[in-house]
Amino acid sequence: MIHVAIVSPEKSLEPIEKVLQDPSFDCQFFPYIYKDLKDIDGIYEDCKKKCDVIFFSGELGYHYIHQRFPDNRIPCAFTAYETIDVLSILLQFQIEHRDQPLNRVFCDFLTETNHFMDIPKYLPEKSCPIFYKDHHYDYKHITEYAKNLWSKGKIDLILSRSINNLGQLDQLQIPYIAVFPNEEMIRSSIQHALDELRLGSIAEQNLLSIFLRLPFTEDVEKEEQEYREATVYKFLTEYRKESHLHFDIEKGFNQFSILLSISMEKDLMPMLQEFLSACRKNLNFPFRMGIGLSHSKERSRYYAEHALLESNRYGRNDAFFMEEEGKLLGPLSQKLKLLADYSNPKAIQFAKEQGIHESNILKLISLFENDPLQALSAQYIAELLAITPRSASRILAKLLQLKLIRQGQLEEGESLQEKKKMRHGRPALHFHFEEEAFRKTFFME
Numbered sequence: 500m501i502h503v504a505i506v507s508p509e510k511s512l513e514p515i516e517k518v519l520q521d522p523s524f525d526c527q528f529f530p531y532i533y534k535d536l537k538d539i540d541g542i543y544e545d546c547k548k549k550c551d552v553i554f555f556s557g558e559l560g561y562h563y564i565h566q567r568f569p570d571n572r573i574p575c576a577f578t579a580y581e582t583i584d585v586l587s588i589l590l591q592f593q594i595e596h597r598d599q600p601l602n603r604v605f606c607d608f609l610t611e612t613n614h615f616m617d618i619p620k621y622l623p624e625k626s627c628p629i630f631y632k633d634h635h636y637d638y639k640h641i642t643e644y645a646k647n648l649w650s651k652g653k654i655d656l657i658l659s660r661s662i663n664n665l666g667q668l669d670q671l672q673i674p675y676i677a678v679f680p681n682e683e684m685i686r687s688s689i690q691h692a693l694d695e696l697r698l699g700s701i702a703e704q705n706l707l708s709i710f711l712r713l714p715f716t717e718d719v720e721k722e723e724q725e726y727r728e729a730t731v732y733k734f735l736t737e738y739r740k741e742s743h744l745h746f747d748i749e750k751g752f753n754q755f756s757i758l759l760s761i762s763m764e765k766d767l768m769p770m771l772q773e774f775l776s777a778c779r780k781n782l783n784f785p786f787r788m789g790i791g792l793s794h795s796k797e798r799s800r801y802y803a804e805h806a807l808l809e810s811n812r813y814g815r816n817d818a819f820f821m822e823e824e825g826k827l828l829g830p831l832s833q834k835l836k837l838l839a840d841y842s843n844p845k846a847i848q849f850a851k852e853q854g855i856h857e858s859n860i861l862k863l864i865s866l867f868e869n870d871p872l873q874a875l876s877a878q879y880i881a882e883l884l885a886i887t888p889r890s891a892s893r894i895l896a897k898l899l900q901l902k903l904i905r906q907g908q909l910e911e912g913e914s915l916q917e918k919k920k921m922r923h924g925r926p927a928l929h930f931h932f933e934e935e936a937f938r939k940t941f942f943m944e
Contacts, residue, residue, distance in 0.1 A: 501526040501693070504546045507556035508663045509534060515556060518685045524693060534663065536563045536637060543568060552576070554692055557660060558612040562636040565824040569842040576692045576795055577613070584684050585609070585616045589628065592658065592676070599655060605629045605648055607641050608660035608678075614800050620751050629654060642667045649673045695795050706796050707767075708803040709757040710789045711735075711778070714811070724753070727784050731755055734781050738774070756803075758796065767792070768831075775818045775831050787811050788818035790831075809839070812858060813885045837865035837883070846941050853897055859884050863894075864941050867932050875904065875930040895930055903937050904930040 507515055509532045519528045529550060531542045539560055546553055552574045555561040561577035580588070593601060606628045609615045615630050629648065633640050641661055645668065648654045656674040659665065668675045680688070713727050728750070735748050735755065746759030761767060771790060778786065789807025793799040802821035809819045809827050819829030825842035839861035841847070846864055850857035862884055866873060880891035898904045907929055 501552065502529065502550045503527065503693075504529045504531060504542070504550040504553045505556065505689075506531045506533065506539065506542055506553060506560050508532065514679070514682055515685055518682050518689065521686065524689065526693065533560065536560065539563055540567065543571070543573075546573060554689065557608065558610055558636060559638070559661065562612055569824050574794065576695070576797065580608075580616065580680055580684055581687060581691070582617045582621075584680065584687075585618060586621060588658070588678055589618075589622075601626055601628050603629075603653070603655045605631075605645055605654045605657045607631050607645065607657060607664075610636060611804055612636060612801055613797070614804060617751075620749075624752070628658070638664045638667070642671070645673060646671055705761050705792050705794055706799045707757075707759050707761045708791045708796070708799040709774075710754060710800075710803045710807045711757070712754045712787045712789075712807060712811070714785050714787060715753050727782075728753070730784075731782065731786075734778070738777055756800070758799075761792070771818070771820065772831055779816050779832070782816070786816055787813075790818055790820045792820070792822040809858065815885060835866075835869065835883075837862040837869075839865060843941065845943070849940065853901075855894055855897065859886065859894060860941075863898075867937055867941075871932050871934050871937075873932065874907070875932075876928065899930065901940075903933055903940060905933055907931045 503526050505515060505519065505528055507530070516530060519530070529546075531545075533539055533542065536559065543553075543564060550573065553564070553576075555564075555575065555577045558577050561575060564571060564575060589601065592604070593599075601622075602625060609618060609628065609630045611632065611634070618630075619627060631641065631644060633644050638661065641664060645654075645657055649671070656676065657668065658678050659668065659675045660678055662677070662679070665675065665677060711731065713724075713731065715724050715727075719727075732748070732750065732755070735757065738744075739746060739748075744759060746757050749756045749758075775788065778788065787807060787810040789803045789805070789810050791799040791802025791804070791806055793802060802824075806819040806821040806827055806829070809829065810817060813819070813830060815830070817830035817832050819827050820831060821827050825840060827839040827841065828836050830836070839858055841857070841861065843861065843864070846860050847857050849855075850860040863880075866883070875895065877888045877892040877895055880886075880895065881888040884891065895904065899906065
């Protein structure tokens with residue numbers, strides 16, 4: 500029998516406990532409540548001793564445990580509304596508040612973590628409510644996000660599921676309507692999560708999510724947008740047939756999502772590189788790709804979305820891959836694939852203090868791990884990170900000032916590619932890592 504922890508805010512527990520009495524779930528539940536997100540630390544320690552999986556009531560606890568315990572090996576999921584439930588809530592709201600434009604309503608439970616519950620697929624952009632798009636998902640940041648929207652006159656009220664946060668909204672005097680799932684919604688959500696867990700354990704399959712986005716700019720006419728979308732769909736269907744793969748294709752606004760089951764024994768990277776190569780060959784217009792792998796659909800989509808954000812920042816027809824919270828690999832077209840570990844707190848803090856984009860610092864750390872003796876130049880770093888040589892020079896200058904790198908000459912046998920980098924007929928400046936200082940600054944002792 501599966502042992503399942505149900506972790507919930509105190510005010511949400513009563514309707515959940517009623518649902519858990521249903522014997523058809525065929526598992527043993529262990530309810531836990533938290534008043535503050537930090538309470539989850541103790542809950543996690545207890546769960547490690549007796550639970551096979553942890554279900555969170557909503558996304559807050561789910562997001563917290565992955566940030567707090569990045570090496571967690573207990574399967575986790577969040578039980579939330581299904582898409583049809585959210586659409587029902589929005590429809591009922593519009594019926595009861597006919598004069599209230601939905602695009603001036605902030606929904607604090609529609610986030611990147613749950614892929615905005617796919618609402619943008621069903622509502623036109625001008626009719627969508629305002630989503631929560633901050634990557635920090637906790638009570639403090641939710642409150643600040645709502646406060647900023649309210650002070651700037653962008654919202655009239657909030658639809659909130661953050662039960663423990665309603666007191667803050669009262670203090671700020673921001674109008675809100677609390678929306679809580681009914682028992683049927685809770686039952687359906689828990690059953691769906693259990694079904695996915697059992698399916699994953701029986702089939703020993705992982706789920707691969709691929710998001711392929713077309714970055715339309717203002718100068719791309721509607722007819723050209725339609726052409727590109729049609730071209731992508733035709734390519735995907737033909738590739739599916741020719742490669743004998745079975746995957747679902749979903750089309751959203753300027754984005755396609757692919758979902759397929761992958762054997763845990765399969766060597767995944769060659770398949771992804773082959774697919775990316777086919778995209779680069781057949782799609783003669785800009786695209787960005789994010790790929791996520793996990794045992795659950797929700798988490799694989801969550802990972803793919805984060806990988807896509809990095810691909811957007813990279814700004815080229817390439818892909819990034821994520822299969823573990825906070826760790827991004829890519830770009831996949833390159834022989835040297837850097838691993839950006841966003842769970843490195845020392846690196847994130849350093850980037851913030853020095854005014855350097857955290858992605859660039861994390862990739863330089865990966866470059867260091869790959870070869871501490873690597874010779875560096877502004878041109879090489881610019882190409883590696885997809886930034887301008889001037890930006891790369893600023894980063895190198897900052898690292899040199901902090902004595903994390905040193906200026907040096909290329910020795911015999913070092914990269915021929917680097918020897919070809921010239922500036923006004925002279926060899927470009929090169930640098931080397933100061934290994935001891937670099938390790939001390941960016942790695943846990």
